[in-house]
Amino acid sequence: MAELFAYTDRACSRNPGPGGWGVLLQAMDGDKVVKERELKGGEAETTNNRMELQALIEAYRTLPEDASVTVFSDSQLCVNTITKWAPAWEKKGWTRKGDPLKNLDLVKELLALYRAHPDCPLEW
Numbered sequence: 241m242a243e244l245f246a247y248t249d250r251a252c253s254r255n256p257g258p259g260g261w262g263v264l265l266q267a268m269d270g271d272k273v274v275k276e277r278e279l280k281g282g283e284a285e286t287t288n289n290r291m292e293l294q295a296l297i298e299a300y301r302t303l304p305e306d307a308s309v310t311v312f313s314d315s316q317l318c319v320n321t322i323t324k325w326a327p328a329w330e331k332k333g334w335t336r337k338g339d340p341l342k343n344l345d346l347v348k349e350l351l352a353l354y355r356a357h358p359d360c361p362l363e364w
Contacts, residue, residue: 250291
């Protein structure tokens with residue numbers, strides 16, 4: 241049986257500025273790639289963090305709820321946001337030390353998708 245992986249990344253020409261996101265879905269049998277699928281998109285005015293969050297959202301949106309896939313991001317900030325900090329912010333009414341949170345729309349959406357895929361861990 242093939243092992244499944246999802247890799248996400250993002251880029252911005254300036255920060256903020258035009259940016260894009262990408263997802264590579266791979267089925268691997270040992271060292272051999274059995275199947276691949278690429279997803280991509282972008283925005284005219286955005287930030288690196290928004291594009292990384294969007295890439296993760298698109299990766300999780302694509303996965304069936306019963307999937308067992310490891311999702312990788314090269315953004316430690318985004319991984320920690322979803323796996324550590326967002327649940328605590330949610331309990332505090334989506335605040336952090338009284339300050340408003342950046343990218344809250346995407347964080348909420350990604351957290352819900354992450355929770356809907358319990359067998360799809362998010363790793364840095």
